[in-house]
Amino acid sequence: MVKTTCPYCGVGCGITATRTGARSVEIRGDDVHPANMGRLCSKGTHLGETVGLEGRLLKPMIGDTQASWDNALDLVAQRFSETVAKHGPDSAAFYVSGQLLTEDYYVANKLMKGFIGSANIDTNSRLCMASAVAAHNRAFGEDIVPCSYSDLDEADLIILVGSNTAWCHPVIWQRIEAAREKRGTLLVVIDPRRTETAERADLHLQIRPDGDVALFTALLATMRNRGKLDEDYLRDHVNVSEDFWDSICCCDAAGDTGLESDILAEFFTLFEDFPRTVTLFSQGANQSACGTDKGNAIINAHLATGRIGKPGMGPFSITGQPNAMGGREVGGLANMLAAHMGFSDDECAAAQDFWASPAVARKPGLKAVDMFRAVHDGRIKALWIMATNPAVSMPDAGFVREALERCEFVVVSDVIANTDTARFADVRLPALAWGEKDGTVTNSERVISRQRAIFDAPGQTRADWDIIADVARRMWHEDAFAYDSPAAVFREYAAQTGFRNEGKRLLDLSRWSSISDAEYDTLRPWQWGGPSPLAKGRCSTRDGKARLVPVSLPSVNVRGRKFPLRLNTGRYRDQWHTMTRTGLSPRLSRHRSEPLAEVHPADARKYELTEGGLARVATAQGSAIYRVALSKGQRRGEIFAPIHWTDQISSGGRTGRLPPQNVDPVSGQPAFKNSAASIAPAAVDWRAFLVSAEKPNIALDCYWTQVCGEHGWLVEMAGEGAVDIEALLPEGQRIEVQDGARGTLRIAVRDDEGRLSAALFVTRSGTLPPREWILAQLGEEKPGHAAELLAGRAANPAPDDGPVVCVCFDIGMYAIMRAITAQSLTSVEAVGKAINAGTNCGSCRPAIAKLVEETKHPVQEAAE
Numbered sequence: 008m009v010k011t012t013c014p015y016c017g018v019g020c021g022i023t024a025t026r027t028g029a030r031s032v033e034i035r036g037d038d039v040h041p042a043n044m045g046r047l048c049s050k051g052t053h054l055g056e057t058v059g060l061e062g063r064l065l066k067p068m069i070g071d072t073q074a075s076w077d078n079a080l081d082l083v084a085q086r087f088s089e090t091v092a093k094h095g096p097d098s099a100a101f102y103v104s105g106q107l108l109t110e111d112y113y114v115a116n117k118l119m120k121g122f123i124g125s126a127n128i129d130t131n132s133r134l135c136m137a138s139a140v141a142a143h144n145r146a147f148g149e150d151i152v153p154c155s156y157s158d159l160d161e162a163d164l165i166i167l168v169g170s171n172t173a174w175c176h177p178v179i180w181q182r183i184e185a186a187r188e189k190r191g192t193l194l195v196v197i198d199p200r201r202t203e204t205a206e207r208a209d210l211h212l213q214i215r216p217d218g219d220v221a222l223f224t225a226l227l228a229t230m231r232n233r234g235k236l237d238e239d240y241l242r243d244h245v246n247v248s249e250d251f252w253d254s255i256c257c258c259d260a261a262g263d264t265g266l267e268s269d270i271l272a273e274f275f276t277l278f279e280d281f282p283r284t285v286t287l288f289s290q291g292a293n294q295s296a297c298g299t300d301k302g303n304a305i306i307n308a309h310l311a312t313g314r315i316g317k318p319g320m321g322p323f324s325i326t327g328q329p330n331a332m333g334g335r336e337v338g339g340l341a342n343m344l345a346a347h348m349g350f351s352d353d354e355c356a357a358a359q360d361f362w363a364s365p366a367v368a369r370k371p372g373l374k375a376v377d378m379f380r381a382v383h384d385g386r387i388k389a390l391w392i393m394a395t396n397p398a399v400s401m402p403d404a405g406f407v408r409e410a411l412e413r414c415e416f417v418v419v420s421d422v423i424a425n426t427d428t429a430r431f432a433d434v435r436l437p438a439l440a441w442g443e444k445d446g447t448v449t450n451s452e453r454v455i456s457r458q459r460a461i462f463d464a465p466g467q468t469r470a471d472w473d474i475i476a477d478v479a480r481r482m483w484h485e486d487a488f489a490y491d492s493p494a495a496v497f498r499e500y501a502a503q504t505g506f507r508n509e510g511k512r513l514l515d516l517s518r519w520s521s522i523s524d525a526e527y528d529t530l531r532p533w534q535w536g537g538p539s540p541l542a543k544g545r546c547s548t549r550d551g552k553a554r555l556v557p558v559s560l561p562s563v564n565v566r567g568r569k570f571p572l573r574l575n576t577g578r579y580r581d582q583w584h585t586m587t588r589t590g591l592s593p594r595l596s597r598h599r600s601e602p603l604a605e606v607h608p609a610d611a612r613k614y615e616l617t618e619g620g621l622a623r624v625a626t627a628q629g630s631a632i633y634r635v636a637l638s639k640g641q642r643r644g645e646i647f648a649p650i651h652w653t654d655q656i657s658s659g660g661r662t663g664r665l666p667p668q669n670v671d672p673v674s675g676q677p678a679f680k681n682s683a684a685s686i687a688p689a690a691v692d693w694r695a696f697l698v699s700a701e702k703p704n705i706a707l708d709c710y711w712t713q714v715c716g717e718h719g720w721l722v723e724m725a726g727e728g729a730v731d732i733e734a735l736l737p738e739g740q741r742i743e744v745q746d747g748a749r750g751t752l753r754i755a756v757r758d759d760e761g762r763l764s765a766a767l768f769v770t771r772s773g774t775l776p777p778r779e780w781i782l783a784q785l786g787e788e789k790p791g792h793a794a795e796l797l798a799g800r801a802a803n804p805a806p807d808d809g810p811v812v813c814v815c816f817d818i819g820m821y822a823i824m825r826a827i828t829a830q831s832l833t834s835v836e837a838v839g840k841a842i843n844a845g846t847n848c849g850s851c852r853p854a855i856a857k858l859v860e861e862t863k864h865p866v867q868e869a870a871e
């Protein structure tokens with residue numbers, strides 16, 4: 008049994024992994040890990056389904072040719088050295104990832120900032136929480152998260168800002184639910200969408216996009232007017248500029264937030280009544296052109312009312328990625344040097360002396376969006392991308408693809424052979440994946456945990472830190488990169504945090520700088536800064552005081568005629584980023600098999616969209632196609648689309664091409680949540696789906712998306728003109744039926760042993776059968792008979808269980824509703840007792856709660 012951590016979100020759950028075969032593993036939550044105490048969400052629970060070697064990059068590649076490590080790394084070192092020698096250090100760049108371990112990050116940062124001499128290293132965490140970092144730095148003088156998860160257990164009021172916690176940080180959500188049950192903690196959710204999280208709140212503020220700065224500024228002004236500021240705390244621990252209080256008087260709370268005044272009043276009174284308040288904020292706050300000001304508006308409200316540094320209270324940024332925090336600590340962001348240092352002369356000298364380096368960067372480098380602009384216009388000529396997929400995930404991803412196409416030399420280190428980004432690589436380097444690599448990560452509450460190897464390194468894969476150090480040695484920096492283990496890297500990193508620190512920065516891990524290899528191997532999770540690093544009210548500013556930071560209200564979005572709507576983007580419950588890992592799990596793929604564009608029914612009528620039809624969402628940057636889902640949880644005039652689909656698994660639903668390159672002016676974080684957009688029905692002549700035992704290669708000019716099932720693949724398709732059947736179906740014995748009048752064609756293909764190898768269902772005007780039964784036939788030794796296969800359903804069908812809600816026990820929506828009705832179930836717990844749903848990972852509990860509510864009180868269709 009190996010103790011390790013989950014590779015997905017920033018909750019950082021501990022896992023006990025028991026290897027059960029060459030590439031199989033049993034996963035359980037680690038009962039003693041402080042982040043989760045045994046809990047896991049659906050993504051963590053089903054990690055075992057993602058550890059196979061399908062699609063892995065297992066050998067170094069130069070172009071499309073397999074290469075030796077020596078040849079590949081010599082080429083990388085030579086091209087980076089030549090580029091820097093000819094064009095200067097800033098002509099090179101690294102774009103790295105919150106998936107890297109701290110040791111990988113440390114070595115990459117040291118090579119770029121300390122030895123190449125440029126600060127052009129930035130991380131995809133820029134897209135996730137850079138605004139929170141900037142807000143922390145402005146308020147506390149250092150990137151300090153002042154809370155711990157235990158504060159959630161002790162709060163009387165929890166406010167979630169821009170966070171669909173039930174889907175995106177499910178184990179934190181379970182902790183919040185436990186606190187509500189145990190001590191009656193109240194929950195306020197501030198989100199333009201009525202998400203599953205918002206459904207469960209005591210108060211949902213369905214705010215206008217980017218209305219948060221106004222909301223928290225109005226909250227602070229109200230607390231001041233009511234005499235609820237903590238004057239003692241302000242006097243002793245906070246620096247307030249003379250004009251700060253004038254700056255908070257100018258907002259029109261209702262007008263700037265789009266909220267009714269009675270809702271605002273209720274929120275303000277809750278805040279006034281419950282000092283033990285934790286405000287969690289996440290991507291909905293950060294991914295904005297005013298994300299840093301949102302963070303500071305939240306922190307201002309906490310500082311001014313003294314709700315910080317005490318149990319059960321504080322502003323709490325939660326990160327999206329497993330090691331976003333580790334990256335922040337070692338300088339993964341272009342505007343940080345290392346060990347939480349900036350670019351002052353003293354800090355640059357400290358880094359240079361510590362590393363004994365020839366050329367430390369003296370100024371911040373280019374942040375992600377600016378970095379790809381510099382690649383596009385030729386200023387950056389050599390780019391190394393590690394463990395991330397910017398051709399999908401960056402805003403205006405079409406521009407990023409152009410930039411990669413133009414770049415003289417692109418290196419990609421990854422675990423997957425064919426990603427959208429890897430297509431542009433001159434050199435691909437095979438890296439270790441989760442379950443193979445060894446090192447540390449830091450979660451959202453500053454707990455450092457070990458990720459440990461479960462499997463041997465497959466093929467020729469190597470650790471990222473090892474690959475980077477090898478390149479550095481080939482660039483003539485042998486001594487500085489002579490690491491022989493991740494423990495050696497960790498010792499050096501820990502020592503650097505203490506070097507000339509003298510209490511200036513809270514991040515000081517120097518007591519771990521002499522840790523032995525054996526101690527590193529058995530390292531238990533521990534939290535730097537302790538549970539409440541600001542408990543003494545002392546920050547890392549010159550005078551030790553925090554600062555109230557004046558913020559600005561964003562200008563209201565003017566709705567143009569061409570793009571009259573606002574597009575919001577985000578995650579699905581069971582998928583992670585670009586699905587290179589979670590897309591391998593059949594169970595996780597069942598929660599959502601296609602990317603949906605969610606719109607309010609009134610907008611659907613206005614734009615002639617139908618539930619289940621296809622729609623094209625367009626922005627000035629490009630367009631994408633989605634299945635339409637009507638949702639009264641959407642504000643009118645707004646669309647929501649998921650971020651996960653790539654060119655590898657769809658032809659149309661790639662959302663990254665839509666948002667513009669707008670960024671927050673302080674943090675450089677892109678504004679993914681509020682893009683000007685339009686929507687229109689996508690006209691198609693036919694709709695179809697294909698199930699196939701072999702992964703199909705869809706080379707048709709049509710809309711398609713694919714997900715994996717237990718025994719094969721499901722492909723949804725639609726298009727114009729004729730359907731090229733031969734391009735879709737394998738060899739084998741075919742049975743088929745055609746109805747010319749209705750434009751229906753159904754074909755099943757069986758192999759020599761009579762097993763179903765593929766089935767295609769096409770219609771021009773009718774309906775298509777449900778997917779579950781026919782998909783399941785792919786795994787049957789004796790599949791249904793011919794008439795059943797062509798009908799797409801059993802002759803004596805079991806009741807339709809509907810779309811899967813509980814992926815752990817494979818229980819569908821209709822099955823849950825039937826149980827609620829038949830057994831008069833009135834709670835999630837009762838449903839769990841009756842049919843098990845929601846009793847394992849718990850990720851579906853908000854959805855079950857909604858079903859209980861809706862079944863008890865059927866929704867009346869209101870006249871719009």
Ligand code: SF4
Pocket residue numbers: 013014015016017018019020043046047048049050051052176177178179
């Ligand atoms: Fe992994 Fe889920 Fe825990 Fe996040 S909440 S770390 S995805 S198990």
